[in-house]
Amino acid sequence: MNESTSQTSKRGAKVKSFLGWFFLLLLLIGAGFVYYKYYFVFGEGVKSGYLNFAVKKGNLFKTYEGKLIQEGFGSANTGSIRSNEFEFSIENDSIFHILESNSGKFFDLHYREYHGKLPWRGNTVYIVDRIVQMK
Structure with a gap:
């Protein structure tokens, strides 16, 4: 009997060890x-265009958002013409105040581009982190 309980406890230890490593791997x-x-x-990269708007908005997290109208025309559908727009979120309030007043x-x-959006970072995957030039 002592041998079987020893084998059972070894098996249980191996299962616990496996589950521990499995959950650690899953967490990583x-x-x-x-x-x-x-x-x-x-x-x-850098995007250029005329600033259409810069706003602070949000229900729970107030974020800074903006839109550039770029020169040239693009077409999402065949036969239609529309201007190119670049919608972005703004990293900090000092950049926002410069954009807002101009x-x-x-x-x-x-800007920096991410794969996903975070609610406290903004409504877009494009985050403007500095102004290169203003004309």
Whole structure:
């Protein structure tokens, strides 16, 4: 009898060890996914255009949002013409105040692009982090 209880306890220890490693691996994969989806910078660059608006809005999280109207025309549907627009979120209030007081001017804005949106970061995946130039 002593041998069978010893084998059962060894088997139970192996199962607990396996489950521990499995949940740790699952946690690491989940953390990696969250980082990749919401914090990994997918791309960055500069967009230029005329500032259409800069607003502070939100129900629970107040975020800064804006829109640039870019020169040229694009078409989502065949046979229709519309202007190119770049909708973005603004990283901090100092950039927002500059944009807010200079609506209608031409801006070159540096942005970072993420795979996913976070409610406290803004309504878009494009986050403007600095103003390169204003004309």
